[in-house]
Each structure stands twice: as structure tokens, then as C-alpha cells.
Amino acid sequence: xxxxxxxxxxxxxxxxxxxxxxxxxxxxxxxxxxxxxxxxxxxxxxxxxxxxxxxxxxxxxxxxxxxxxxxxxxxxxxxxxxxxxxxxxxxxxxxxxxxxxxxxxxxxxxxxxxxxxxxxxxxxxxxxxxxxxxxxxxxxxxxxxxxxxxxxxxxxxxxxxxxxxxxxxxxxxxxxxxxxxxxxx
Amino acid sequence: xxxxxxxxxxxxxxxxxxxxxxxxxxxxxxxxxxxxxxxxxxxxxxxxxxxxxxxxxxxxxxxxxxxxxxxxxxxxxxxxxxxxxxxxxxxxxxxxxxxxxx
Numbered sequence: 001x002x003x004x005x006x007x008x009x010x011x012x013x014x015x016x017x018x019x020x021x022x023x024x025x026x027x028x029x030x031x032x033x034x035x036x037x038x039x040x041x042x043x044x045x046x047x048x049x050x051x052x053x054x055x056x057x058x059x060x061x062x063x064x065x066x067x068x069x070x071x072x073x074x075x076x077x078x079x080x081x082x083x084x085x086x087x088x089x090x091x092x093x094x095x096x097x098x099x100x101x102x103x104x105x106x107x108x109x110x111x112x113x114x115x116x117x118x119x120x121x122x123x124x125x126x127x128x129x130x131x132x133x134x135x136x137x138x139x140x141x142x143x144x145x146x147x148x149x150x151x152x153x154x155x156x157x158x159x160x161x162x163x164x165x166x167x168x169x170x171x172x173x174x175x176x177x178x179x180x181x182x183x184x185x
Numbered sequence: 186x187x188x189x190x191x192x193x194x195x196x197x198x199x200x201x202x203x204x205x206x207x208x209x210x211x212x213x214x215x216x217x218x219x220x221x222x223x224x225x226x227x228x229x230x231x232x233x234x235x236x237x238x239x240x241x242x243x244x245x246x247x248x249x250x251x252x253x254x255x256x257x258x259x260x261x262x263x264x265x266x267x268x269x270x271x272x273x274x275x276x277x278x279x280x281x282x283x284x285x286x287x
Contacts, residue, residue: 002189012197013201016224020205020207025214025217032220032223035227036227042197046235048234058256063223066260067260070268126237126246139247142251149258150258153257153258153262156261157261157264160266161264161269163272
């Protein structure tokens with residue numbers, strides 16, 4: 001059980017180093033997903049299975065996909081088919097695949113030995129029930145503040161991401177061809 | 186029952202945080218800087234999980250949920266800002282925005 005912690009920690013550090021040394025953003029995001037998955041395995045060995053699931057869903061799922069969408073929106077004109085073909089070479093995806101295979105082996109190992117109640121490597125095992133009871137008991141004010149924060153995030157993202165339509169009066173718009181015509185005359 | 190010392194978990198969180206901080210300092214691409222901020226937030230959440238696991242209390246995991254919420258809101262607003270900067274400046278280099286001396 002403790003060996004899985006050390007392997008997952010090594011995978012997390014290695015993948016993070018690969019993230020910050022890549023030049024291509026998509027390659028960096030591949031390693032970023034592996035880093036988040038490794039941290040999720042660390043959460044599992046720490047006795048926090050609900051947080052491991054949330055890490056996979058929110059970080060490795062939602063946030064990384066959001067960043068990928070924005071990258072695709074920004075660099076749509078520069079990348080062509082040749083670039084796309086060059087990205088699919090095996091040497092680009094074999095690194096993240098190898099690291100995530102290590103994590104898969106750890107997950108299978110943890111599932112196999114988990115016939116007894118899970119024995120976390122450190123301290124105690126805190127399940128989702130205790131987290132939920134505490135979250136909606138003493139921490140309910142924090143939940144409401146999180147709701148306000150998310151509302152502000154939605155409004156802010158909509159306001160900032162909206163493309164402002166440039167309004168030009170029609171006389172000003174036709175100024176250019178009129179000037180050419182007067183120059184011709 | 187074999188146990189992992191709490192220091193190792195905190196050491197892992199510290200290493201991930203330092204990697205994110207180094208990446209913020211050495212990178213000039215603004216999307217890479219956003220990714221590095223995500224790495225640092227994740228490391229901070231890992232530290233909360235380690236501490237909560239050490240004392241077997243749910244408070245650390247609740248703090249991680251709050252950090253997760255904050256990270257989701259932050260990345261959405263940050264990506265909207267990146268889109269605006271790209272449409273204004275036609276580049277992702279953060280040094281190109283140095284005329285905004287406020």
C-alpha cells in the first residue's frame with residue numbers, strides 16, 4: 001500500500017517536470033492529465049477516495065478540456081494537416097501512455113487487495129459520508145460562498161469572453177470607397 | 186499497518202508547488218502560466234488532503250472541495266481574459282501586454 005504512494009508520487013513529479021519543459025501546449029496538457037491522475041492515486045492511498053474521484057472528474061476532465069478548447073480556438077488558422085500528422089507520431093504519446101499505464105497497474109493492484117475494508121497508508125480513512133456531513137453541517141456558509149463565487153465566475157467569463165461588436169456609422173463605413181471614387185474623378 | 190510519514194506527503198506537495206512556481210517564473214506564454222497556476226492550486230489541495238488524512242478529520246477534504254471550486258471559477262475567467270488578450274494583441278506572449286502600466 002505504501003509502495004503505491006511512492007510510485008504515484010514519482011509519476012506525479014515526473015509528469016509535472018515534463019509539463020513545464022514542453023514547448024507544445026497540447027503535449028504539455030497530455031502530461032498535465034497524467035499528473036492529475038497521479039495525484040488522484042495519491043489521494044486514494046491517503047484514504048480520500050471521494051476526493052480522488054473529484055480530482056479525476058473536475059481537474060483532469062473539465063479544466064483540461066476547457067484549456068484544450070481555448071487552444072483550439074486560438075490556433076486554428078496556423079495549424080494545418082501536416083502539423084496534425086506530425087503530432088500523431090508514436091514518440092509523442094508513448095511517454096504519457098507509459099506513465100498512465102503505471103497508474104493503471106496501481107489501480108488494479110488497489111482493487112485486487114481491497115476485499116477487506118480499505119486500510120489507508122496514513123492516519124485514518126475518511127469516507128464521503130463524513131465529508132458530506134461536515135460539508136453541510138458546520139461548513140454550510142462556505143458552500144454558499146462557493147455558490148456566490150461560481151456565480152461571479154459565470155458572469156465574469158461571459159462578460160469578458162463576449163466579442164464586442166464594433167459599431168460604425170454607415171457614413172464612416174462608406175468613407176473609403178467614396179474617397180477612392182473621388183480620387184478617380 | 187505500515188504508514189507513510191506525513192512529511193513525505195507534504196514534501197510531494199511542496200515539490201509540485203515549486204515546479205509550478207518555477208514554471209510561472211520562466212514561461213512567457215500566458216496559457217502556460219495559467220497551467221502552472223493550476224499545478225500550484227493542486228499542490229495546495231494535496232497538502233490539505235495530507236493533513237486531513239493525518240488527523241483523520243474531514244476538514245482537509247472540505248478545504249480541497251473549496252479549492253476545486255475556486256480553481257474552476259479561476260480557470261474560466263482566466264481563459265476569457267486570455268481570449269481577450271489574444272484578440273487585442275494577436276499574440277500569447279505576456280510581455281506584449283506591458284503597455285498596461287496601471
